[in-house]
Amino acid sequence: MSPTVTTELRPPAKLSIAALAGALVLSVALMIGLHVDDRRLRTAYEADLRERTTEILAHATAEQLRVPLAIGDRELVAQAAEELLRREPRLQGITMRLPSGDVVQVGQAPAQSIARELSLVGPATSTEALLLGATTSSTASSRPLAQLAVHVGDLREGHPTPSIHRVTPWLLLSFPLVGLAGALWFRRRLLRLCEISSRVAEGELDHGPHLGGGDELAWAAAHLHHATAVVAQHVEHVQGRNAALRRDVTLKEDRLQRIAGFAATLVAPLQELDIGQQAVDTLAQTCDVPLVLLFAVGREAAGPTCEAACGISPTLERSNVARGLATTGIPNLDTIDGVTVLPPLAASHPWMVARHVPLSGVVAVPLRFRGRLEGVVVLARRDPWSTTELAFMEDLAPPLAIALANRRAYAASEALARALEHRNDALVQQKERLEVVDRIRAQFVANISHELRTPLNAIIGYTELLADACFGPITDKQQAALDSVLEASNHLLQLVNQVLDLSRAEAGELTTELVECDVLAIARDTARLLEPLTRSRPYEIQVLGARTSVRTDPERVRQILTNLLSNAIKFTRAGSVTVRVDATDDGARLVVEDTGIGIDTAHLELVFEEFRQVDESTTRTHDGAGLGLAISRRLAIALGGSLSVQSTVGQGSTFTLLFPHSAATPAVAAAEPSARLSVAS
Amino acid sequence: MAKILLVEDNAHNRTVFETALRQRGFELVIAEDGARALELVATTEPDLVLLDLSLPKVDGWTVARRIRADSNPRVASLPIVALTAHAMKGDRERALAAGCNEYVSKPVSPRQLARTVEALVRAA
Numbered sequence: 150m151s152p153t154v155t156t157e158l159r160p161p162a163k164l165s166i167a168a169l170a171g172a173l174v175l176s177v178a179l180m181i182g183l184h185v186d187d188r189r190l191r192t193a194y195e196a197d198l199r200e201r202t203t204e205i206l207a208h209a210t211a212e213q214l215r216v217p218l219a220i221g222d223r224e225l226v227a228q229a230a231e232e233l234l235r236r237e238p239r240l241q242g243i244t245m246r247l248p249s250g251d252v253v254q255v256g257q258a259p260a261q262s263i264a265r266e267l268s269l270v271g272p273a274t275s276t277e278a279l280l281l282g283a284t285t286s287s288t289a290s291s292r293p294l295a296q297l298a299v300h301v302g303d304l305r306e307g308h309p310t311p312s313i314h315r316v317t318p319w320l321l322l323s324f325p326l327v328g329l330a331g332a333l334w335f336r337r338r339l340l341r342l343c344e345i346s347s348r349v350a351e352g353e354l355d356h357g358p359h360l361g362g363g364d365e366l367a368w369a370a371a372h373l374h375h376a377t378a379v380v381a382q383h384v385e386h387v388q389g390r391n392a393a394l395r396r397d398v399t400l401k402e403d404r405l406q407r408i409a410g411f412a413a414t415l416v417a418p419l420q421e422l423d424i425g426q427q428a429v430d431t432l433a434q435t436c437d438v439p440l441v442l443l444f445a446v447g448r449e450a451a452g453p454t455c456e457a458a459c460g461i462s463p464t465l466e467r468s469n470v471a472r473g474l475a476t477t478g479i480p481n482l483d484t485i486d487g488v489t490v491l492p493p494l495a496a497s498h499p500w501m502v503a504r505h506v507p508l509s510g511v512v513a514v515p516l517r518f519r520g521r522l523e524g525v526v527v528l529a530r531r532d533p534w535s536t537t538e539l540a541f542m543e544d545l546a547p548p549l550a551i552a553l554a555n556r557r558a559y560a561a562s563e564a565l566a567r568a569l570e571h572r573n574d575a576l577v578q579q580k581e582r583l584e585v586v587d588r589i590r591a592q593f594v595a596n597i598s599h600e601l602r603t604p605l606n607a608i609i610g611y612t613e614l615l616a617d618a619c620f621g622p623i624t625d626k627q628q629a630a631l632d633s634v635l636e637a638s639n640h641l642l643q644l645v646n647q648v649l650d651l652s653r654a655e656a657g658e659l660t661t662e663l664v665e666c667d668v669l670a671i672a673r674d675t676a677r678l679l680e681p682l683t684r685s686r687p688y689e690i691q692v693l694g695a696r697t698s699v700r701t702d703p704e705r706v707r708q709i710l711t712n713l714l715s716n717a718i719k720f721t722r723a724g725s726v727t728v729r730v731d732a733t734d735d736g737a738r739l740v741v742e743d744t745g746i747g748i749d750t751a752h753l754e755l756v757f758e759e760f761r762q763v764d765e766s767t768t769r770t771h772d773g774a775g776l777g778l779a780i781s782r783r784l785a786i787a788l789g790g791s792l793s794v795q796s797t798v799g800q801g802s803t804f805t806l807l808f809p810h811s812a813a814t815p816a817v818a819a820a821e822p823s824a825r826l827s828v829a830s
Numbered sequence: 831m832a833k834i835l836l837v838e839d840n841a842h843n844r845t846v847f848e849t850a851l852r853q854r855g856f857e858l859v860i861a862e863d864g865a866r867a868l869e870l871v872a873t874t875e876p877d878l879v880l881l882d883l884s885l886p887k888v889d890g891w892t893v894a895r896r897i898r899a900d901s902n903p904r905v906a907s908l909p910i911v912a913l914t915a916h917a918m919k920g921d922r923e924r925a926l927a928a929g930c931n932e933y934v935s936k937p938v939s940p941r942q943l944a945r946t947v948e949a950l951v952r953a954a
Contacts, residue, residue, distance in 0.1 A: 207850070595918050602915035603840055606937035610846030613940050619849055642937060649918070658919060 152708045165332040172328025179324065218314050231255050263495035341775030345370055345598065354381035404541050407435050411524075411545055415552035424556060428549055432526065433459040435545075440500060440508060440529040444474060445553060446522050453525060459724065461500060477511070477527065478722035485515045485525070488542045494529055510534050514542050516550035523553035587656070594652045601645045609638045647776040650708075654783040661702035661787055668697040668737045669730045675710045676728060682718045683726075690714060699737045705784045706739070706808070709792070712777035713741040713804050721745035724801070743803075748796040756794060757782045783804075832951045833857040835876035837867040837893065838913070839885050843936070847880065847913075850926050850940030851947065867919025868896055871905055878951055883914040883925065890914070891928040898929035913938070 151431055354377050361369035385779055414431045415424055425443050433441045440460040444453035453474065477498070493509040494501055501508070508529040516524040526549065528542070614620060616631040623631070653659055669692070676690040683689055710728070717726040724744030730739050748756060756778050778792075785792040790808030834856050838844040848858055859874045861867035863886040871879065879897065883890030890912065898908045910932075912925035917935040925933045934946060 207906060594914070598917060599915040602936045603843065606915065607840070607842035607846055609937045610843065610850070610940050612847050614846060617853075617941070619853055638937070653919065660919070 159279050162336075165336050168328050168332035168335075172325040175328070176322075176324040179320070180583075183320075227255055283720075309816055337365070342366050342370050346373055349373065349377045349380075354378075354384060363636045404544065407541075408544055408548065411435055412548040414549050423457070424552055426459075428457040428552065429457040429526075431530070432545070432549075436528065436542075438528045439506075442474075442500075442527045443524060443549075444527070445524040445733075456524065474525075474527070477513075485513065485522075487515070488539045488546075489513045489515075490534065490539070491527075500529070507532055511543060512539065514546050516546050516553055518547070518550040518554040521551045521554070523557070538561065560627075590652075591656065594649065598645060598649055601641075605638060605642055605645070609635065609642075612638065644776070650780045651776055651783075654780065654787075659783060659787040661705055662703055663700055665698060665700050666703040666706075668699055668701075668739060669694055669695075671703050671706050672710060672728045672730050672739065675707050675714060677720065679714050680712065682715065686718060686721070687723055688721075688725050690718075691725065691727045692730070693727060695732075697730050697732045697737045699732075699808070701736075701788055701808055701810075705788055706806075709738060709781040709784050709806055710741070712781045713806070715740055716777060717743035717745065717802070717804075722803070733807065736807065739806040741804045741806075742801065744801040747798040747800050747802055748794065750796075753794055753796060757792070831855050831857055832877040833859060833874065834947065835859045835867065835870055835874065835879045837861045837864070837885065837890065838882045839863060839879065840882075846940060847943065850944055852883065854938055854948070855945050856947070862886075864893045865888060867893050871900075871908070872902075875904070876908070877954060879908055879910045879949065880913050880947070881910055883912055883916055891924065894925075894929040909954050911944070911946065911950065913920060938952075 231343075246716050267783065338360065345360060359374065360367050385395045402750065411428070411431050414427045425445065429441045429443050432438070439462075442458045442461065443454040443456040446453050452628060455474070477494070489512065491511040491513055493507065494511055496507070510533045511527065511529045512534055514526040514528070515522060516526065526546070534542075612634045616628060616635070650659070665823075672692045672694070676692050679690065710756070714726065721743040722745075726744075727740075729738075729740040729742070731740075758779060782792045785806055788808045791807065792804065792806050794802060794804050795804035834851060835845065836847055836851070836858055838847060838860075839862055844860065844862075848860065851858055859870050859876055865887040867879070867881070867885075868888065870876070879893075880891060881890045885893070887890075888896075888903040889913050894910050894912070895907055897910060900909055910930045912928075912930040912933045913936065914921065914925065914933075921935075922933040932946065932950065934943065
């Protein structure tokens with residue numbers, strides 16, 4: 150992973166441009182400086198020249214005039230010529246022809262007629278000659294015309310010349326050139342250095358290019374080179390380690406692949422219970438082992454059993470295999486932990502039957518899952534096992550252990566499921582039987598009811614007809630007897646109804662029909678209906694209390710109250726029987742109080758049990774099947790209320806019926822399907 | 831006086847009901863099974879039917895349904911009193927569903943029965 154190198158392909162030229170600009174600025178500055186200096190030198194030279202010319206002119210004769218003049222200095226030439234003209238009155242004008250071809254004219258222009266050629270005198274050096282022309286006056290004077298000779302000054306002679314003029318352009322040109330060359334050279338080396346670092350960045354670490362020379366850039370390059378060498382060393386080291394890791398990973402991958410392949414054979418469908426043989430075969434193939442045995446440890450401590458084997462003689466008895474395990478030298482199975490190397494198998498070992506190659510590399514691999522020993526695999530081969538191979542075995546163990554555990558769990562759950570299924574079947578059958586029994590019972594109850602009612606109808610009917618004298622007049626004694634028959638019949642009818650109610654209650658079919666009603670009115674009605682019972686008693690039923698409106702089932706309340714009052718009257722020969730009605734927070738309370746024989750505290754709760762009277766002796770004294778209170782309590786519960794009793798023997802009993810205002814939950818009725826009695830027709 | 835068809839298979843009960851009703855001046859037609867009852871309904875034109883439900887040949891519920899389904903509107907609208915010893919939960923409903931106007935469970939006091947019949951006849 151080399152970091153991204155963001156190097157511009159075209160390097161910037163800022164420094165080069167700056168160097169060049171600097172050189173230019175320097176040149177311009179130098180040029181200005183030289184120019185100023187030149188002007189100063191020139192001024193000084195001119196003053197000096199003028200002074201010398203003046204001096205020369207003061208002492209010079211016309212014949213010999215030598216003027217050191219600079220070539221091409223037109224002004225000076227003109228100045229000198231004027232001075233000459235002023236000093237030599239014979240001269241009327243001077244005409245000079247400069248080497249450059251220019252003509253300088255001072256004074257009168259020479260007349261055409263009398264122009265005299267002036268000959269060039271003196272050492273006329275090259276083209277730097279000054280031609281001085283002279284004219285004679287047009288008027289013929291007595292004075293002979295002087296021949297004027299003019300010497301040409303030698304420039305190199307005796308006078309400073311601003312030769313710097315000639316040097317300056319080259320010098321000025323050389324500065325930017327040198328600057329440019331220097332900048333280019335520096336730039337080139339810098340680029341080279343950059344190239345080196347780029348190549349290093351690209352990973353060229355072994356034979357990095359060098360930057361020659363002894364300058365700073367070369368020094369930097371040397372340092373870069375050194376760093377590169379160090380990095381290369383590190384890279385080599387890391388690559389070595391990577392290679393080792395890769396080898397390691399490849400090895401592990403190979404092992405994983407083998408383990409995965411092995412595990413795959415274990416993920417057979419659970420109902421295939423011979424995964425053991427598959428595992429053993431695969432193990433023999435995967436590890437290239439001639440002898441593999443799998444011993445499973447059952448839940449019963451009967452010792453390990455040979456589950457599957459590969460490479461063992463098929464004729465070998467199972468018992469021999471198991472015996473072989475005992476003589477193999479496996480330590481205690483309970484304590485075996487991790488892959489254990491066992492001593493070589495002796496030639497006399499049961500597993501060595503019909504085997505010629507000795508087996509020296511013997512290992513036992515315990516198969517543990519969640520701490521439980523599921524089995525042991527024994528592998529035997531000719532060569533001993535290496536540490537790596539043992540580690541590999543260690544890795545192979547868990548999947549096989551899990552497979553064995555799974556199989557065991559599956560078998561257990563199968564057994565459990567079968568047991569549950571059986572139990573379920575039994576329960577279903579039982580339920581069906583019970584349903585049949587229930588139907589038969591309901592049918593029986595219905596039939597009994599029907600068959601009891603039919604003769605009762607005849608008995609009551611005939612008795613009533615007799616009593617009403619439909620079959621002729623009757624005596625008072627007969628009348629009394631018929632009344633007794635009627636009473637007994639009604640009692641029998643009540644009993645039949647009670648038995649039916651009880652049967653319904655037991656089937657969970659007591660239903661209630663809730664309406665808004667006045668409990669006091671119910672109590673009064675019931676007391677009036679039971680009046681015949683108190684005819685033989687020296688008291689009447691007293692009904693006390695205020696109007697109490699409650700939402701409940703009036704028929705059920707009436708039924709309970711009838712039971713309670715009948716009992717009270719039955720057990721109270723003298724004294725009083727009182728019904729009290731009053732409202733409670735959430736409903737009503739009906740209290741039936743008598744001054745009868747009372748009930749022993751020990752028997753208080755028994756009175757609510759079916760077919761119980763307090764004791765045998767009373768059963769004989771007082772008629773009744775002992776169903777009334779049992780049904781009454783069930784009815785009270787069906788109304789969402791309760792029925793309780795307090796009593797003192799010899800003083801009387803007090804039954805308290807409590808029922809809520811809104812017995813909206815027909816608790817008992819909801820308990821069972823309603824199919825029972827509709828079947829019973 | 832009104833004519834009553836009494837359908838009852840039990841001889842004792844038949845006698846009781848017959849005696850009680852005749853004593854109060856009702857005219858009675860007696861049937862001992864359902865089939866006979868259906869014949870008599872058509873031939874004797876009773877004003878009311880006292881119908882036991884458990885009957886030989888044709889049961890009382892069927893008798894009630896057939897009467898209600900009769901093409902003769904006078905027959906179809908006959909008052910029917912179910913008079914039965916079936917006194918379990920749902921029996922009243924089943925009797926009424928079959929077409930009975932009243933349901934009286936046995937045992938019944940002859941006086942009570944006579945009062946019920948008189949009230950129904952008056953209403954009709």
